[in-house]
Amino acid sequence: xxxxxxxxxxxxxxxxxxxxxxxxxxxxxxxxxxxxxxxxxxxxxxxxxxxxxxxxxxxxxxxxxxxxxxxxxxxxxxxxxxxxxxxxxxxxxxxxxxxxxxxxxxxxxxxxxxxxxxxxxxxxxxxxxxxxxxxxxxxxxxxxxxxxxxxxxxxxxxxxxxxxxxxxxxxxxxxxxxxxxxxxxxxxxxxxxxxxxxxxxxxxxxxxxxxxxxxxxxxxxxxxxxxxxxxxxxxxxxxxxxxxxxxxxxxxxxxxxxxxxxxxxxxxxxxxxxxxxxxxxxxxxxxxxxxxxxxxxxxxxxxxxxxxxxxxxxxxxxxxxxxxxxxxxxxxxxxxxxxxxxxxxxxxxxxxxxxxxxxxxxxxxxxxxxxxxxx
Numbered sequence: 001x002x003x004x005x006x007x008x009x010x011x012x013x014x015x016x017x018x019x020x021x022x023x024x025x026x027x028x029x030x031x032x033x034x035x036x037x038x039x040x041x042x043x044x045x046x047x048x049x050x051x052x053x054x055x056x057x058x059x060x061x062x063x064x065x066x067x068x069x070x071x072x073x074x075x076x077x078x079x080x081x082x083x084x085x086x087x088x089x090x091x092x093x094x095x096x097x098x099x100x101x102x103x104x105x106x107x108x109x110x111x112x113x114x115x116x117x118x119x120x121x122x123x124x125x126x127x128x129x130x131x132x133x134x135x136x137x138x139x140x141x142x143x144x145x146x147x148x149x150x151x152x153x154x155x156x157x158x159x160x161x162x163x164x165x166x167x168x169x170x171x172x173x174x175x176x177x178x179x180x181x182x183x184x185x186x187x188x189x190x191x192x193x194x195x196x197x198x199x200x201x202x203x204x205x206x207x208x209x210x211x212x213x214x215x216x217x218x219x220x221x222x223x224x225x226x227x228x229x230x231x232x233x234x235x236x237x238x239x240x241x242x243x244x245x246x247x248x249x250x251x252x253x254x255x256x257x258x259x260x261x262x263x264x265x266x267x268x269x270x271x272x273x274x275x276x277x278x279x280x281x282x283x284x285x286x287x288x289x290x291x292x293x294x295x296x297x298x299x300x301x302x303x304x305x306x307x308x309x310x311x312x313x314x315x316x317x318x319x320x321x322x323x324x325x326x327x328x329x330x331x332x333x334x335x336x337x338x339x340x341x342x343x344x345x346x347x348x349x350x351x352x353x354x355x356x357x358x359x360x361x362x363x364x365x366x367x368x369x370x371x372x373x374x375x
Contacts, residue, residue: 033110090352104316261282
């Protein structure tokens with residue numbers, strides 16, 4: 001029974017991710033595309049779908065925490081609500097990721113979806129981003145190049161009487177009263193309602209089935225991940241890990257993110273016989289690829305695509321490097337921070353979201369200017 005708990009969690013993660021891959025493929029939910037539509041065409045439809053995903057995830061977490069169904073403390077992966085507020089890390093990492101996903105024609109999730117549909121360009125991006133993520137996570141690369149300035153610019157909120165970077169805790173700490181689970185959940189709920197009001201204010205968006213489905217599905221997947229690992233099954237999973245002969249990797253409260261799992265996947269592939277290295281993220285990554293592949297085959301959308309020039313290759317390769325480094329540095333991507341992280345109402349997630357959008361928008365503006373110069 002206990003042995004089955006671990007595989008039950010991983011199988012559930014895989015199935016949810018596969019469904020997510022199918023829906024994202026069907027609806028063309030794309031965070032890079034959301035920024036592109038908004039910046040280049042003035043169309044906020046997919047940006048509203050992204051905000052809808054945030055609102056659904058944030059509202060779900062607020063409800064679960066209000067009823068003590070889950071506890072997203074400092075033991076989550078990554079530690080979204082840690083008291084150590086590494087503001088520069090989020091800004092630099094988010095900006096690098098935003099630039100990278102623009103050069104690579106898609107964020108981490110969209111890269112996986114395209115791999116499943118036969119896009120070999122995205123497969124190259126995935127391989128490069130995965131190697132860079134592995135270096136950041138499992139070698140001294142991060143400690144040597146990033147840790148010195150990250151630690152030097154980190155603010156310890158606990159020294160100021162603020163237990164975490166959750167917005168509710170920050171507001172309570174600055175106001176001089178003791179934060180509570182109810183107050184923190186209320187803050188998250190209010191923000192979720194405001195986001196929903198903004199999103200559904202657009203009649204055009206309300207009439208777009210794909211945007212409604214895509215945003216809602218991604219938000220629900222994040223909620224499912226939190227409850228799966230933070231609810232009753234998650235408690236049994238952690239209890240199993242404590243007594244397991246071979247301890248599984250990353251048995252923590254977590255939800256969907258796609259850059260760190262790329263690095264974890266490389267770590268597993270280096271020792272493919274060690275199944276303890278197959279964790280939540282690895283199962284999620286495989287699930288999205290499988291789901292998008294199923295959708296592409298069923299709808300006859302499976303297409304092999306390759307680079308049209310060396311410049312095209314260089315752009316995607318550089319994008320892969322920046323995504324792998326920036327995603328880990330920022331503790332998440334357009335899903336891992338800007339939806340999963342945002343669901344925890346953490347300041348770091350908010351900074352990362354703004355930095356990703358700024359990095360992507362700035363790169364798109366530069367690309368447009370460069371195109372005009374060449375013409």
